[in-house]
Structures are given as structure tokens and as C-alpha cells.
Amino acid sequence: xxxxxxxxxxxxxxxxxxxxxxxxxxxxxxxxxxxxxxxxxxxxxxxxxxxxxxxxxxxxxxxxxxxxxxxxxxxxxxxxxxxxxxxxxxxxxxxxxxxxxxxxxxxxxxxxxxxxxxxxxxxxxxxxxxxxxxxxxxxxxxxxxxxxxxxxxxxxxxxxxxxxxxxxxxx
Amino acid sequence: xxxxxxxxxxxxxxxxxxxxxxxxxxxxxxxxxxxxxxxxxxxxxxxxxxxxxxxxxxxxxxxxxxxxxxxxxxxxxxxxxxxxxxxxxxxxxxxxxxxxxxxxxxxxxxxxxxxxxxxxxxxxxxxxxxxxxxxxxxxxxxxxxxxxxxxxxxxxxxxxxxxxxxxxxxxxxxxxxxxxxxxxxxxxxxxxxxxxxxxxx
Numbered sequence: 011x012x013x014x015x016x017x018x019x020x021x022x023x024x025x026x027x028x029x030x031x032x033x034x035x036x037x038x039x040x041x042x043x044x045x046x047x048x049x050x051x052x053x054x055x056x057x058x059x060x061x062x063x064x065x066x067x068x069x070x071x072x073x074x075x076x077x078x079x080x081x082x083x084x085x086x087x088x089x090x091x092x093x094x095x096x097x098x099x100x101x102x103x104x105x106x107x108x109x110x111x112x113x114x115x116x117x118x119x120x121x122x123x124x125x126x127x128x129x130x131x132x133x134x135x136x137x138x139x140x141x142x143x144x145x146x147x148x149x150x151x152x153x154x155x156x157x158x159x160x161x162x163x164x165x166x167x168x169x170x171x172x173x174x175x176x177x178x179x180x181x
Numbered sequence: 182x183x184x185x186x187x188x189x190x191x192x193x194x195x196x197x198x199x200x201x202x203x204x205x206x207x208x209x210x211x212x213x214x215x216x217x218x219x220x221x222x223x224x225x226x227x228x229x230x231x232x233x234x235x236x237x238x239x240x241x242x243x244x245x246x247x248x249x250x251x252x253x254x255x256x257x258x259x260x261x262x263x264x265x266x267x268x269x270x271x272x273x274x275x276x277x278x279x280x281x282x283x284x285x286x287x288x289x290x291x292x293x294x295x296x297x298x299x300x301x302x303x304x305x306x307x308x309x310x311x312x313x314x315x316x317x318x319x320x321x322x323x324x325x326x327x328x329x330x331x332x333x334x335x336x337x338x339x340x341x342x343x344x345x346x347x348x349x350x351x352x353x354x355x356x357x358x359x360x361x362x363x364x365x366x367x368x369x370x371x372x373x374x375x376x377x378x379x380x381x382x
Contacts, residue, residue: 012291012292012293013288013292013293013294014286014288014292014293015292017286017288017366018362020362021358021359021361021362021365022358025343025358044298045293045294045297045298046294048298048299048300048302049286049294049298049369051300051302052298052300052301052302052369052372052373053365053366053369054302055301055302055305055369056318056365056368056369056372057337057365059305059314059318060318060333060337060338060368061337061338061340062311063311063314063315063318064338064339064340065315066311066312066314066315066316066318066319067315067318067319067322067338068214068218068338069217069218069221069222069230070214070218071213071214071217071218072227075217075227075230075231076213076217078231079209079213079217079231079234079235079238080209080213082235082238083205083206083208083209083235083238084205084206084209086205086238086239086242087203087204087205087206087242091200097243097244097246098246101246101247
């Protein structure tokens with residue numbers, strides 16, 4: 011191990027993730043190389059001092075900023091229960107829309123590969139869903155309104171098993 | 182992070198979800214300092230940090246329902262803060278920062294240290310130097326680009342583990358380690374130069 015290699019391994023050396031063989035090599039180098047010893051000590055001092063001087067390094071919140079922020083957050087707190095309701099309603103609307111999209115895509119055969127696999131294996135085990143989607147595919151048009159509650163909850167569960175960002179229909 | 186902190190967060194989360202009175206005030210009391218500090222380390226401007234902090238608290242209040250307990254509450258909050266601040270930075274002209282390359286150690290072709298080493302590790306143990314040293318570490322940290330600054334602030338200043346920092350920033354642990362290491366190398370070099378010049382002057 012030379013000085014350059016040593017310098018680039020110091021993070022592992024200090025966080026304990028270093029391979030024991032390498033650690034021995036590194037210790038042996040340190041014992042006979044004055045510049046590396048000094049380099050290592052001062053490197054470690056940076057991390058130690060940073061932790062120790064945290065209060066000097068962090069930004070303190072100025073009193074007037076703190077006050078303004080508190081007023082703002084407090085006002086938000088008063089509206090909080092109402093906001094939560096609003097937000098839950100929004101989530102429900104989004105979900106309804108998504109279920110509608112998925113049912114349409116299933117009817118027209120536009121589901122993505124991953125989703126149609128999931129659907130197939132689910133429908134193989136669930137009579138209610140199988141029946142619902144079979145009828146849809148036969149008629150070729152989605153029924154008006156939401157699917158029955160049972161189907162709806164299965165579809166939601168299915169969508170939640172998709173990895174985030176994965177679209178359930180073909181572009 | 183300590184067990185007490187964890188418990189405090191659990192209780193807070195519970196009460197936020199129920200919409201309990203005072204829950205939001207408690208959230209503010211516990212996190213105002215942390216959030217402001219983190220926003221300042223990213224945005225480096227008080228009024229931007231203030232607005233970002235407002236956004237962060239609003240987002241947390243609105244989204245607490247969607248928080249899934251698979252990460253700690255504070256790290257979820259830090260993540261919201263980091264994202265909020267980075268969004269604000271986007272499109273803004275960034276101040277020129279120093280090139281970290283200029284402050285990496287220099288080696289000979291044989292891989293030996295090319296410049297003389299000055300051992301100041303004992304010197305900085307004196308408490309009298311603390312205030313000045315803290316100020317210099319903050320100043321040099323501010324000069325780093327966000328890429329390194331954020332990792333350094335979360336890991337070395339805030340004391341989060343590499344795994345936690347990786348989750349908050351959406352990076353891998355090896356990426357965190359390598360950035361953290363470079364940030365420390367840079368600070369080591371800056372502090373060496375500063376202390377050497379200080380002694381000479």
C-alpha cells in the first residue's frame with residue numbers, strides 16, 4: 011500500500027468497514043510513514059471537530075424568523091383537521107380516477123405486461139373479479155359507475171403492488 | 182439516533198394522525214431548528230430558508246397520512262426538506278463554488294505525499310480555538326457544491342449514519358461514503374492552509 015492508496019481508504023478505515031487484511035496493511039504503513047500518520051490524524055481531527063463543534067457550525071434560527079414561522083405553522087394547525095379531510099378527499103378522487111383508468115385499459119386490452127400478468131393471476135383465484143372483467147371484455151365497453159366494492163378493493167390492492175412509477179397501461 | 186428521540190417521534194406521529202390538538206405545535210417545537218438549519222445549509226440564504234421551512238411544515242402536515250413507518254419520521258422529514266430546498270435551487274443561478282479538486286491531496290508519481298505535512302491535530306484540541314474553528318468549518322462547507330455539502334452536513338454535522346443519509350438523499354451508501362470522504366479531504370486541506378497561514382501571520 012502506498013500513501014495515495016492509504017489516503018483514499020481512510021473513510022473505510024474509520025467507519026470500521028475495512029477488510030481486516032487491508033487494515034493490517036494500512037496500520038503497518040502508518041507505523042513507518044510520518045506524513046501518512048500526520049495526514050491520518052488531521053483527517054480524523056476534521057471529523058471529530060465537526061461533530062464536537064456542531065453547535066457552532068449549525069445555523070441558528072433568528073428569533074424573528076422563528077416567530078414568523080411559528081405564527082405560520084400555528085395558523086396551519088388551526089386549519090389542520092379541515093385540511094386533513096380535504097386531503098383525504100383528494101386521495102379518494104385520485105384513486106377513483108385510477109381505478110376507472112385501469113378498468114378501461116383492461117377492457118380494451120391496453121394493460122402493461124406486468125399488470126396484465128398480475129390481473130390474470132388474480133382473476134384465476136378470484137371469481138368475483140374474473141366474472142366482472144370477463145363481462146367487460148365480452149361487451150367491450152366499461153360499465154358506467156364504479157366497479158362493485160369487492161372488485162374495487164382488489165383492483166386498488168393490485169395497483170399498490172406495482173413498483174412506484176410503473177404505469178399499469180401501455181403508452 | 183437515540184431511543185428517546187424515536188419515542189418522541191412515535192408519539193408525535195400518532196397525535197398528528199389523529200389530528201390531536203397541539204400536535205402541529207409540538208411538531209414545530211421539535212423540528213423548527215433542525216429544518217431551518219438544514220434549509221440554510223442548502224440554500225445559504227435566510228429568507229429562502231424561511232420560505233422553504235414553511236413549505237416543509239405544510240407538506241409534512243398534509244402528507245403525514247401517507248407516511249409509512251418503514252423509515253424513521255425524522256428522516257422522512259429531512260427528505261422532504263432536502264427535496265423542497267433542491268426544488269427551490271433549481272433554475273436559480275448558483276453561486277460559483279470552489280473546485281474541490283484543488284483541495285485534494287497531491288501525490289508523486291510513486292504515490293507518496295508530495296507536500297510537507299503539518300500536524301495540527303493537537304493544536305485544535307484547545308477549546309479556545311473552538312469558536313473560530315467552527316466558523317471556518319461552516320465557511321468552507323458553504324463553499325462546497327451541494328453534492329458534497331449535503332452529505333457532509335447530514336453525516337458529519339448532524340451525525341446521521343451513512344445508511345440514513347443515503348435514504349434521505351436517494352443515493353447509494355458507497356456514493357455517500359465517497360462524497361463524505363472527499364468533503365473531509367477538502368476540509369482537511371482548507372483547515373491545514375488556514376492554520377498554517379494563521380501561524381505564519
